[in-house]
Amino acid sequence: MLYREAGQYKSTYSADMAVFPLREDRIGIAVILGVALVAIPFLGSDFFIASVMIPFLIFSLAAVGLNILTGYTGLISLGTAAFMGVGAYSCYKLTTIFPGVNIIVLILVSGLFSAGIGVLFGLPSLRIKGFYLAVATLAAQFFLQWAFVRVPWLFNYNASGAIEVPQRTLFDIPLTGASATPETRYFVCLGLVVVLTWFASNIVHGKLGRSWMAVRDMDIAAELMGIKLLNAKLAAFAVSSYFCGVAGAMMIFLWYGGGEAADVFSIRLSFNILFMVIIGGLGSLIGSFFGAAFLSILPTALKFGLPALGIPIQGAAAEHVTFMLVGALIIIFLIVEPHGLARLWQIGKQKLRTWPFPY
Amino acid sequence: MKTSNLLKGAALGALFAAGALAPAMAQDSVYFANNAYRTGPFSGSGIPIGDGMRDYITMINERDGGVNGVKVIYEECETGYDTKKSIECYEQAKSKNTIVYSPWSTGATLAAIPRAHVDKIPILSMAYGLSSSADGTNFPWVFIPPFTYWDGASVMVKHMAAELGGMDKLKGKKLGLIHLDAPFGKEPIPVLENLAKKYGFELKLYPVAAADMQNQGSLWLSIRRDRPDFLYNQGWGAMNPTAVKEAAKNNFPMNKLVGVWWAGGDDDARAGGEQAKGYKSLSWTLAGTEAPAMQDILKYVVDKGKSTTPKEKVGEALYNRGVYNAMLVVEAVRNAQKLTGKKVITAEDMRRGLESLNLTEARLKEIGLGGFVTPTTISCTDHSGHSKMFVSEWDGTKWTKKGDWVEPLKDEVRPLIEANAKDYIEKAGNWPKRTEPCEKSS
Numbered sequence: 001m002l003y004r005e006a007g008q009y010k011s012t013y014s015a016d017m018a019v020f021p022l023r024e025d026r027i028g029i030a031v032i033l034g035v036a037l038v039a040i041p042f043l044g045s046d047f048f049i050a051s052v053m054i055p056f057l058i059f060s061l062a063a064v065g066l067n068i069l070t071g072y073t074g075l076i077s078l079g080t081a082a083f084m085g086v087g088a089y090s091c092y093k094l095t096t097i098f099p100g101v102n103i104i105v106l107i108l109v110s111g112l113f114s115a116g117i118g119v120l121f122g123l124p125s126l127r128i129k130g131f132y133l134a135v136a137t138l139a140a141q142f143f144l145q146w147a148f149v150r151v152p153w154l155f156n157y158n159a160s161g162a163i164e165v166p167q168r169t170l171f172d173i174p175l176t177g178a179s180a181t182p183e184t185r186y187f188v189c190l191g192l193v194v195v196l197t198w199f200a201s202n203i204v205h206g207k208l209g210r211s212w213m214a215v216r217d218m219d220i221a222a223e224l225m226g227i228k229l230l231n232a233k234l235a236a237f238a239v240s241s242y243f244c245g246v247a248g249a250m251m252i253f254l255w256y257g258g259g260e261a262a263d264v265f266s267i268r269l270s271f272n273i274l275f276m277v278i279i280g281g282l283g284s285l286i287g288s289f290f291g292a293a294f295l296s297i298l299p300t301a302l303k304f305g306l307p308a309l310g311i312p313i314q315g316a317a318a319e320h321v322t323f324m325l326v327g328a329l330i331i332i333f334l335i336v337e338p339h340g341l342a343r344l345w346q347i348g349k350q351k352l353r354t355w356p357f358p359y
Numbered sequence: 360m361k362t363s364n365l366l367k368g369a370a371l372g373a374l375f376a377a378g379a380l381a382p383a384m385a386q387d388s389v390y391f392a393n394n395a396y397r398t399g400p401f402s403g404s405g406i407p408i409g410d411g412m413r414d415y416i417t418m419i420n421e422r423d424g425g426v427n428g429v430k431v432i433y434e435e436c437e438t439g440y441d442t443k444k445s446i447e448c449y450e451q452a453k454s455k456n457t458i459v460y461s462p463w464s465t466g467a468t469l470a471a472i473p474r475a476h477v478d479k480i481p482i483l484s485m486a487y488g489l490s491s492s493a494d495g496t497n498f499p500w501v502f503i504p505p506f507t508y509w510d511g512a513s514v515m516v517k518h519m520a521a522e523l524g525g526m527d528k529l530k531g532k533k534l535g536l537i538h539l540d541a542p543f544g545k546e547p548i549p550v551l552e553n554l555a556k557k558y559g560f561e562l563k564l565y566p567v568a569a570a571d572m573q574n575q576g577s578l579w580l581s582i583r584r585d586r587p588d589f590l591y592n593q594g595w596g597a598m599n600p601t602a603v604k605e606a607a608k609n610n611f612p613m614n615k616l617v618g619v620w621w622a623g624g625d626d627d628a629r630a631g632g633e634q635a636k637g638y639k640s641l642s643w644t645l646a647g648t649e650a651p652a653m654q655d656i657l658k659y660v661v662d663k664g665k666s667t668t669p670k671e672k673v674g675e676a677l678y679n680r681g682v683y684n685a686m687l688v689v690e691a692v693r694n695a696q697k698l699t700g701k702k703v704i705t706a707e708d709m710r711r712g713l714e715s716l717n718l719t720e721a722r723l724k725e726i727g728l729g730g731f732v733t734p735t736t737i738s739c740t741d742h743s744g745h746s747k748m749f750v751s752e753w754d755g756t757k758w759t760k761k762g763d764w765v766e767p768l769k770d771e772v773r774p775l776i777e778a779n780a781k782d783y784i785e786k787a788g789n790w791p792k793r794t795e796p797c798e799k800s801s
Contacts, residue, residue, distance in 0.1 A: 047454040051447045099788075149540050149568070156786070159549050159779060160489065160542035162469045166788040177789065178473035259470035260442050260542050263569060303437070304451055315409075315435030316397035323398075 065243025074216030079140035085265030087245025114245020122237030281342025392452035401596030411681020493743035510767030535587030600630030651727030
């Protein structure tokens with residue numbers, strides 16, 4: 001009733017190919033952006049913004065990155081955290097060497113280093129596939145994490161081996177460092193995530209994205225149709241690592257604000273992001289956001305939300321309950337819909353189209 | 360498109376907004392958030408510490424009705440020793456107006472230090488954290504009593520010299536450092552390097568990655584090859600029992616293996632079985648329940664069923680460290696009340712209370728811990744105290760004090776702390792200058 005396409009005629013080719021062909025979808029996106037830009041920063045508490053929204057945005061971006069590789073191109077990677085780490089450490093080195101350059105520019109540039117490393121570790125993908133590739137990318141994870149601990153140049157020979165995020169400003173407003181307010185950091189994250197997601201959406205809907213999907217569905221067929229596997233796969237690694245690198249730099253500079261970085265980019269984070277992509281939906285950008293929300297917001301909400309609602313569990317008990325509930329929900333969702341939350345979302349929209357008179 | 364997400368977000372927003380308001384402070388109470396890790400690979404060390412802290416605070420609330428009538432509301436935030444969760448816990452503690460933040464991990468301390476100086480929340484990192492934060496001039500909001508890792512490393516060198524028969528005997532000897540490959544583990548390296556240069560002994564590093572804590576086989580092969588004269592173990596959690604077990608397996612003389620205070624848990628040593636006898640660790644709290652304050656914990660808390668701690672675990676080495684940390688908090692609250700004349704103090708008052716904390720032997724006696732823990736004095740410039748510690752030894756069933764209280768090599772450590780603190784604030788850029796006036800020591 002509210003959500004249907006009746007009466008919306010597409011008179012041009014571009015209207016037919018639009019990412020959001022329905023007016024309702026476009027309105028929905030505008031509302032979401034409005035809430036994200038206005039309602040959350042003005043109504044949310046500092047805790048909500050700093051511990052729920054910022055992590056959610058950063059994980060979403062990393063999940064978008066991995067989804068490009070795993071969901072769209074069909075290459076499994078377990079090195080996501082390491083590529084994020086490359087972004088974080090490059091950003092740290094860049095801002096040390098060029099303290100005058102704006103930190104947002106440096107965050108975006110640091111993704112390029114990550115892309116380079118990603119291409120390097122993506123080379124074996126031409127010969128090996130599936131689980132074997134996962135193991136090969138695991139090598140990237142272990143090697144890079146080893147380098148983060150063992151190469152003191154990366155953390156400026158700091159005695160404790162930790163990254164200290166310096167204060168960087170834009171128009172005298174601190175963006176990073178301790179005096180940056182959660183709202184400022186949130187706006188920077190939101191801006192970067194929105195722009196990069198738009199960018200990703202254009203890539204996957206374009207020629208490159210279609211060649212990735214062809215490679216995913218059957219690489220020999222794709223090759224016969226004239227898609228160069230080398231270029232397509234390495235481009236996927238580059239773009240994916242770029243997104244992950246930017247997310248990693250954001251993670252340390254806009255969320256953690258320094259500290260024990262090598263430990264942050266561990267295999268656990270790689271798995272976490274892979275689960276976000278699988279639960280959210282492989283080959284779906286919106287799925288990346290769903291997955292990130294599920295695995296990043298839900299545990300925090302259970303841990304702090306339940307005691308706040310007056311349910312008397314605290315500390316370790318809250319943590320155990322969170323583990324159990326999240327675990328159970330993962331299983332339930334995967335049984336109900338193996339194609340992820342994005343597919344559930346799609347089914348929901350389909351049902352809504354014919355509601356209240358389904359045929 | 361993202362509406363369901365959004366609804367979730369909005370609902371959560373409401374939820375958290377409510378959460379921030381919910382613990383509306385009851386009239387006479389102060390809120391104290393403590394990071395705990397009763398889950399994860401470090402829980403072996405985290406549980407006894409959390410128990411000790413909780414039981415001491417409960418004892419104060421039960422026996423005295425709080426600190427001068429002000430109840431201490433103690434709440435644990437589970438971190439699993441994970442920095443990400445610690446940051447969440449910091450934000451949560453801040454939103455609930457904690458009087459002091461207790462990070463319980465060096466990684467969490469490092470992440471919190473810059474924030475605390477802006478949010479004006481004192482950090483109490485008891486004998487862990489960033490060693491250079493002992494410089495109160497540059498880190499007015501961080502407290503690291505009764506000493507730092509660097510003091511510990513210097514006492515290790517002193518202990519080595521005492522065993523060998525003098526500082527001049529150190530020349531040509533080999534000291535191995537087994538350490539967790541993380542900020543916590545790397546902390547003592549600069550001091551040990553300096554002392555190695557000065558006294559002419561050789562320092563060998565044996566880093567253990569967090570993922571390999573329970574898999575130290577290859578590391579101990581190198582130790583067998585290098586044959587260090589002494590080993591200093593800067594380990595935590597599952598790493599410690601593994602190191603003790605490996606030392607026993609590799610026939611490394613147990614009395615030459617000395618752990619930092621965090622490697623001195625009962626379960627750490629117990630893992631080595633009969634052969635762990637003679638394993639040493641630095642400490643500043645005597646194990647056992649003989650102290651009057653410990654007796655009160657048993658009487659008012661454990662025997663009354665107000666604790667989840669098994670009775671036989673009360674008085675273990677790490678449990679007593681937890682008690683000491685809780686005691687510091689309680690005494691700082693008391694001190695802040697005295698300074699400000701207020702009953703319910705704020706985080707800013709708490710900072711003043713911590714800065715002028717003077718725990719003399721006499722005061723410790725009054726609170727029932729005299730002779731059982733190290734006295735310490737914090738001052739405006741010295742946020743650590745560089746207090747005395749002792750070497751304790753595992754006798755097969757419990758930790759016992761061996762030898763006298765030893766002073767750290769303050770003359771060696773202090774200049775390093777000041778130089779390092781300067782370096783830290785320079786790198787951070789725009790570090791807030793100390794504006795807080797100095798407190799007279801009480």
